[in-house]
Amino acid sequence: MRRLEYKWLVGITFVLGLIMQILDMTVLNVALATLGREFHVGEGTLQWVLTGYMISLAVFVPSSGWIADRFGSKRTFQLAVVLFTLASVLCGLATEMWMLIGARILQGVGGGMLVPVGQAMLFRAFPADERAKASAVLSVPITIAPTLGPLLGGVLVEYASWRWIFFINVPVGAIALLFTVLFLREEQRDRPGRFDLPGFVLAGAGLAALLVGLDQGAQAGWTSPPVWGTLLAAAALLSGLVLRELRTPEPMLDLRLLGDRLFGTGNALLVCSTGAIFGTLFLLPLFLQNLRGYSPFESGLVLMPQALAMLATTQVVSRLYGRVGPRPLLLIGFTVLISVGLALQLLNTRTPVWFLVLLLMWLGLGMGLMMTPLQTAAFARISGSAMGHASSLFNASRQVATALGTAVCATIFVALVETYSAAADLTAPGAAEQVQMAAYRGAFLTSIGFGALGLLLSLRVRNADAAATLDPTARRGRRRFRKQADTTTVR
CATH class of the missing domain: 1.20.1250.20 (MFS general substrate transporter like domains)
Structure with missing residues (x-):
């Protein structure tokens, strides 16, 4: 059997990780009502199952580029898959709501690194004139997973248990990790630069505040003091981020690329x-x-x-x-x-x-x-x-x-x-x-x-x-x- 080219091995590995992440997001939406009954909590507490994940995702998406440059793309992708899979197991084993929320936050850490690092690896593996093919690879999980998620979630919740909406990630994560270990090469920059701590704090906190503010504004109304307070904080943090990142020679989030x-x-x-x-x-x-x-x-x-x-x-x-x-x-x-x-x-x-x-x-x-x-x-x-x-x-x-x-x-x-x-x-x-x-x-x-x-x-x-x-x-x-x-x- 002819051996697959390296670029396709990278594509398969990334697709497996992306399917795991997108399925998790879409499957969970179907099970929220069941989780509320299981843990005897209202919508306010239940919302943190989504919000906790969103916040940790927002913190680690901006920093994922530096982490991959510093420790290597392969190693970072492996870590992301391990964290996401381990957190999925912890979610499925949760017996208290605080345990579920904590595991979801850990999931967000893995998810925040998984997609940006995987996409960068994919586009590096494909020559520039073949990146349209790489984008076609990305279309598979992006289109199929959101459609299958609600269907799969409904079947699992109705005929198995809500815990299986998290356990279903384990075999996918295991296969993605195996592909990473066996087939991917390490990519590491010679000079990744110093860690931009102010940029990390401003980017993570600003993006998290913006996402939470938009989410809560749609639910609680835009005149709610906590909502506009959160959005004002987001505006201040992101303004500070722009000033910081445009002045520092080694930014956490390189906004100059937008030029x-x-x-x-x-x-x-x-x-x-x-x-x-x-x-x-x-x-x-x-x-x-x-x-x-x-x-x-x-x-x-x-x-x-x-x-x-x-x-x-x-x-x-x-x-x-x-x-x-x-x-x-x-x-x-x-x-x-x-x-x-x-x-x-x-x-x-x-x-x-x-x-x-x-x-x-x-x-x-x-x-x-x-x-x-x-x-x-x-x-x-x-x-x-x-x-x-x-x-x-x-x-x-x-x-x-x-x-x-x-x-x-x-x-x-x-x-x-x-x-x-x-x-x-x-x-x-x-x-x-x-x-x-x-x-x-x-x-x-x-x-x-x-x-x-x-x-x-x-x-x-x-x-x-x-x-x-x-x-x-x-x-x-x-x-x-x-x-x-x-x-x-x-x-």
Whole structure:
């Protein structure tokens, strides 16, 4: 049997780790109500199962680049997998809520290092003109795991035990660790620089405060003193971070990388695309379960075609990218995203399921068109030595974008429900459903806003800037064509 190339071994290892992390996040959401009954706690305490993980993730995502440079990417990835897997076992064995929360915090430490370090290893392993293939590798867990998570979580909670939503990570983690030990090479910089303690504190505390503030604002309301106090603290900490990191020669989070046209625009596009997509995918299951009466398992089945369409599109785009470049793919992708937001305005309680499935497949098409060019072009001019810091920054943007998209959609939905309820006669038959339906349609408009901003930002992306990631044969063909055209004109 022919031995796999090293780049594919790195890809398989990272996919295993990423599947473990994403499955854990999506499976847990289904089991929250069960955990509340098991430990006899209310929503306030239960929320810390999610918030504790979010905080530790926010602390270690920014620092993961320096840790990998200092101790080696392979060693850091191994540590991340071990911590995540061990914490999963501790979560499954928890007998008190404080034990579960503590284990979730430990999980966040592993998760905060796992994704940025793995992504940096993947992009180093693939040559620049093959990174579209690397992005296609990433699309597998990113599309499949969120879809399988609710289905798997529902089955485990109903037919086994809530403890198995954590134990299921153990075999995946063990295989990922085995691949890391057997096949991966060590990558270590000669001079990783001194540990930037002020940058570590400011980045971790600022990002954690921002994520918690966005999450709590969507739930408790933005006028709540703890919410705006947390957001003000986040603004102060992140402002201090910018001043600190731009002045120090060896920053924890290298914000200077955002000065690169492609990388800076790529981070902004990531916020637009992730904000729109996660906001929409946050609301659709609620619509299906609250207004259509679907179970979590049934709503997961309705959402599955979206993931399959995205996966199929990504595989095609990874081959197309080298010939057409990122710009046209991004423009088409964001246009599709806007059209989904417009089509969602037709949604009502009697909308046929087939229409929603087709619409979700169209959304998956748009997501597939955006994912590969966005990730590939963003790292086009990032050197191998800066890849760890760039990946940390990119994943920090992803965390903020996810929280922002969900918070904006949830806030608009709640505000519209209150506004429409005040103006409606809720005693009339079907009035409450009509109010909620109108609120859903209004909240879905946020995807149009995010998509329109992304469409405008895509105009800043130039194929010439991403030349290193394009197909060399296609580039030579285009140059030859231009040369022939110039010669013809001269004649």
